[in-house]
Amino acid sequence: MGERIAIVGVGQTHHKSRRPDVTTAELCSEAVERALADANMQIKDIEHVIMGSFEPADGYHIPDKWIMPECGVVGKSGFEMQNVGTTGGVVAAAGFTVAATGLFDTLLCFAWQKMDEAAGAFGKGGGGANEYWTGQFPMSPITNFARRAYAYMDRSGCTEEHLAMVRVKQDQCAQRNEYAQLKLGLTLEKVMNDTLLAWPIRRLHMCPTTAGAAAFIVCPERAVSKWTNKPVWVEDWFTCHQGGGLTMAEDPSASTLRHACEVVYKRRGITNPLKDIQAWEVYEPASTAELRWMEEVGICDDYTAFKLFEQDKVGIEKEIPFNPSGGVTATNPIGATPIVRLVEACLQVRGDAADHQVPGTINRALATAYGGQGENVVMLLRKSL
Amino acid sequence: MSADEKKPEYIQFRYPRSYPYYHALGYQSKFAHGLKQRRILATKCPECGRCTIPPRVVCPMHHCKQEEWVDQGQRGRLISAFKIHFPMFNSRTGELTTWQNPIVAIELEGGARMDGWCEETDTDKLKTGMLLEAIWRPDEERQGRVDDILYWKPIPE
Numbered sequence: 001m002g003e004r005i006a007i008v009g010v011g012q013t014h015h016k017s018r019r020p021d022v023t024t025a026e027l028c029s030e031a032v033e034r035a036l037a038d039a040n041m042q043i044k045d046i047e048h049v050i051m052g053s054f055e056p057a058d059g060y061h062i063p064d065k066w067i068m069p070e071c072g073v074v075g076k077s078g079f080e081m082q083n084v085g086t087t088g089g090v091v092a093a094a095g096f097t098v099a100a101t102g103l104f105d106t107l108l109c110f111a112w113q114k115m116d117e118a119a120g121a122f123g124k125g126g127g128g129a130n131e132y133w134t135g136q137f138p139m140s141p142i143t144n145f146a147r148r149a150y151a152y153m154d155r156s157g158c159t160e161e162h163l164a165m166v167r168v169k170q171d172q173c174a175q176r177n178e179y180a181q182l183k184l185g186l187t188l189e190k191v192m193n194d195t196l197l198a199w200p201i202r203r204l205h206m207c208p209t210t211a212g213a214a215a216f217i218v219c220p221e222r223a224v225s226k227w228t229n230k231p232v233w234v235e236d237w238f239t240c241h242q243g244g245g246l247t248m249a250e251d252p253s254a255s256t257l258r259h260a261c262e263v264v265y266k267r268r269g270i271t272n273p274l275k276d277i278q279a280w281e282v283y284e285p286a287s288t289a290e291l292r293w294m295e296e297v298g299i300c301d302d303y304t305a306f307k308l309f310e311q312d313k314v315g316i317e318k319e320i321p322f323n324p325s326g327g328v329t330a331t332n333p334i335g336a337t338p339i340v341r342l343v344e345a346c347l348q349v350r351g352d353a354a355d356h357q358v359p360g361t362i363n364r365a366l367a368t369a370y371g372g373q374g375e376n377v378v379m380l381l382r383k384s385l
Numbered sequence: 386m387s388a389d390e391k392k393p394e395y396i397q398f399r400y401p402r403s404y405p406y407y408h409a410l411g412y413q414s415k416f417a418h419g420l421k422q423r424r425i426l427a428t429k430c431p432e433c434g435r436c437t438i439p440p441r442v443v444c445p446m447h448h449c450k451q452e453e454w455v456d457q458g459q460r461g462r463l464i465s466a467f468k469i470h471f472p473m474f475n476s477r478t479g480e481l482t483t484w485q486n487p488i489v490a491i492e493l494e495g496g497a498r499m500d501g502w503c504e505e506t507d508t509d510k511l512k513t514g515m516l517l518e519a520i521w522r523p524d525e526e527r528q529g530r531v532d533d534i535l536y537w538k539p540i541p542e
Contacts, residue, residue: 131406131476132410132531133439135477138482143469195470196470198467198471199470199508
């Protein structure tokens with residue numbers, strides 16, 4: 001059994017579509033400085049560093065070489081990771097795992113993406129991720145989620161109007177989040193008449209490209225009280241890959257999210273997720289994915305989530321506070337997006353989420369990461385252990 | 386900021402790149418040889434009997450060695466279809482490209498699933514479960530690549 005660990009500081013940039021005013025390293029520094037300030041720390045207090053980006057999405061390789069000096073962590077123990085959209089999730093999972101060894105008192109974890117610097121990211125990182133098997137197809141999150149949404153609608157009876165309801169809810173949440181990128185004032189009509197990308201996916205259903213970074217600082221229990229009186233305890237985490245086909249021709253509705261949640265819930269005695277978890281920050285790269293993800297995390301039965309939107313049960317002050325930050329369709333610095341989820345979940349547990357704070361005490365929050373065609377990281381946070 | 390101090394002008398540079406890669410197929414080479422002979426081969430798990438494409442030495446679910454190769458036939462049923470209505474980056478050229486044909490997921494007669502292009506461009510005519518047949522490149526053009534299968538064509542039952 002490892003050490004008990006807690007997050008003592010979080011930070012993120014104000015996310016934007018373009019940041020020509022900063023390099024990737026300068027962008028990272030913004031998030032790192034905010035996390036350090038939140039933990040009342042200076043960079044000299046950090047003992048171990050883990051960082052990451054989805055390299056094809058901004059085109060820097062061996063990025064740690066360029067970013068470490070700017071963030072003041074030269075000479076410290078640490079490493080860089082990357083794993084498509086899950087990058088920030090594996091950075092976090094690695095951070096938690098290293099923190100739980102008790103070898104270090106303070107760990108800084110951060111991820112970033114400057115998507116304004118690589119227009120063709122998904123040419124290389126999508127279909128081109130494995131040239132032999134998928135190189136001929138223009139694979140991307142758009143095509144991935146078009147296929148998933150097709151399967152979902154085919155099996156559930158969900159309509160395009162239901163998909164639009166999800167997107168409008170996400171926008172309503174994002175408008176209350178000062179860090180979110182897209183705040184559009186959407187209506188059902190606007191979404192349903194938007195440009196069609198790959199049916200049933202319209203432009204507004206997809207996550208944007210974002211320049212942004214996010215960071216957190218995690219400590220073993222013995223060091224926590226030195227830095228904060230509002231720790232957020234990391235109760236559990238699990239990361240896994242899909243065992244099926246590389247080509248997505250496997251069941252398009254399948255994902256590892258359900259499996260990862262089942263493992264974590266079983267270990268922590270969670271039998272009624274909607275009751276036991278009070279806030280959710282789940283990585284939905286397309287608005288349409290939010291429906292299936294709500295089912296896979298155990299909020300409702302398979303192929304029924306769209307009815308919860310029909311009944312107006314999903315929202316910050318409603319029965320199901322799912323993605324109160326506005327989620328990934330509002331903000332997506334892809335490699336950093338899982339840490340944005342984690343930061344937002346921490347703010348909910350602390351009661352520091354300002355205008356998008358879920359009412360009542362948040363004893364538990366769940367944050368997830370999604371990447372590629374089925375990688376998932378599940379991170380369970382608690383107010384007290 | 387005083388009147389004679391200008392806001393800094395930030396600069397970005399464009400870097401197009403193209404590098405060759407040489408990726409080994411290993412155990413999957415048998416699949417590529419099969420394509421040259423107009424055959425679609427999949428590995429079969431001895432434990433659950435499931436056939437998988439891409440073929441693998443080990444079943445991803447049961448972790449046992451998959452030594453049996455099964456010919457998946459020339460036909461399959463449609464699982465899903467979608468058409469791309471906007472230009473997307475082509476991973477082979479790096480250029481924005483438009484595609485007229487839908488991408489379909491197919492469950493083959495042998496049970497394995499794979500992706501392909503559909504010959505029918507009108508997605509309203511595509512229905513889940515419909516029968517599709519492989520249309521191959523001519524003999525002299527096939528190289529063992531997945532796109533040796535040009536299209537999947539809907540056929541009457």
